[in-house]
Amino acid sequence: MPFALVTGGAGFIGSHLVEGLLARGYKVRVLDNFATSTRENLAGTLQQIELLEGDVCNLTTVHTAMRGIDVVFHEAALPSVARSVANPLESNEVNITGTLNVLLAARDAGVKRVVYAASSAAYGNQPTLPKVETMTPDPLSPYAIGKLAGEMYARAFTQLYGLSTVALRYFNVFGPRQDPTTQYAGVIAKFCTCAVQGVSYPVNGDGEQSRDFSYVENVVQANIAAAEAQLDGHALINIAYGERTTLNQIIALLNEISGQNLPAQYGPDRAGDVRHSHADLTRARQLLSYDPKVDVREGLRRTLEWYRQK
Numbered sequence: 001m002p003f004a005l006v007t008g009g010a011g012f013i014g015s016h017l018v019e020g021l022l023a024r025g026y027k028v029r030v031l032d033n034f035a036t037s038t039r040e041n042l043a044g045t046l047q048q049i050e051l052l053e054g055d056v057c058n059l060t061t062v063h064t065a066m067r068g069i070d071v072v073f074h075e076a077a078l079p080s081v082a083r084s085v086a087n088p089l090e091s092n093e094v095n096i097t098g099t100l101n102v103l104l105a106a107r108d109a110g111v112k113r114v115v116y117a118a119s120s121a122a123y124g125n126q127p128t129l130p131k132v133e134t135m136t137p138d139p140l141s142p143y144a145i146g147k148l149a150g151e152m153y154a155r156a157f158t159q160l161y162g163l164s165t166v167a168l169r170y171f172n173v174f175g176p177r178q179d180p181t182t183q184y185a186g187v188i189a190k191f192c193t194c195a196v197q198g199v200s201y202p203v204n205g206d207g208e209q210s211r212d213f214s215y216v217e218n219v220v221q222a223n224i225a226a227a228e229a230q231l232d233g234h235a236l237i238n239i240a241y242g243e244r245t246t247l248n249q250i251i252a253l254l255n256e257i258s259g260q261n262l263p264a265q266y267g268p269d270r271a272g273d274v275r276h277s278h279a280d281l282t283r284a285r286q287l288l289s290y291d292p293k294v295d296v297r298e299g300l301r302r303t304l305e306w307y308r309q310k
């Protein structure tokens with residue numbers, strides 16, 4: 001039974017990944033300092049995992065977390081463009097130094113593979129769509145720079161030390177447990193809360209900006225495939241659903257699913273945000289046999305249902 005370390009395993013994506021790994025028979029250890037999450041996210045799995053409360057910025061802690069581990073899923077980060085614009089130094093520390101610590105400790109512990117949570121933010125605002133992994137990156141925020149630096153460190157560790165690494169560039173992930181309460185929250189988490197409360201949807205800009213929204217279950221599927229696939233050298237792979245949806249379309253879908261007609265409330269654009277985003281998934285299909293099962297509409301239905309019950 002392979003032993004997996006999930007850094008940031010108490011987070012939104014990490015906690016779903018923990019469930020997916022347990023269901024597939026992995027033994028799981030989580031390293032998290034609850035900077036952007038709570039223990040509640042692990043309520044259903046706490047009895048079946050090892051939980052290590054600690055900071056990825058502390059190399060000794062990361063070395064301890066790495067003992068006996070076969071595969072690492074590095075999800076820990078401060079995952080917000082806006083937060084990184086407000087505090088670039090903090091973002092740099094967690095997202096770059098934290099990642100370097102994880103790679104160093106994984107190398108030293110002889111881990112078989114590190115799967116790194118990269119981000120579509122690396123592509124920036126380039127007009128070419130869909131985004132293909134071979135495009136030149138154009139990071140626009142400290143967050144995007146940090147995520148890109150993590151990828152490059154991962155690739156360098158493969159080339160320099162023979163550590164097997166895969167970077168998965170996630171495009172806007174959504175689903176149950178995404179925190180809607182902070183000012184940095186994902187847009188779908190916020191909109192679902194509006195739909196449940198019956199209030200208008202606050203939109204940064206005109207709502208015509210688009211994203212390749214991906215339901216979290218698809219991302220879990222991609223991570224497990226990335227850990228188990230036969231791969232030569234470092235791989236950089238887009239992970240999304242493969243369709244572009246505008247915020248106005250998300251609002252229309254949420255209104256339709258919840259049987260309401262709540263209006264949007266348009267405000268100013270947000271600093272550092274990109275206008276459009278859409279993934280080319282050719283490489284994910286080729287290397288990981290990636291086949292996302294849950295489309296945006298079904299993902300929204302499940303997510304809204306979760307927020308309703310909460």
Ligand SMILES: NC(=O)c1ccc[n+]([C@@H]2O[C@H](COP(=O)([O-])OP(=O)(O)OC[C@H]3O[C@@H](n4cnc5c(N)ncnc54)[C@H](O)[C@@H]3O)[C@@H](O)[C@H]2O)c1
Nearest residue numbers: 008011012013033034035036037055056076077079172173
């Ligand atoms: N959600 C998305 O749409 C999206 C898109 C692209 C990439 N990502 C990446 O996916 C990963 C997971 O994101 P998420 O949306 O689940 O966010 P999240 O905030 O829910 O999860 C991040 C987790 O990392 C933990 N963490 C933060 N700083 C830490 C530290 N110093 N030491 C240990 N743990 C720490 C947090 O407490 C949290 O549990 C991140 O690396 C993020 O950059 C997310």
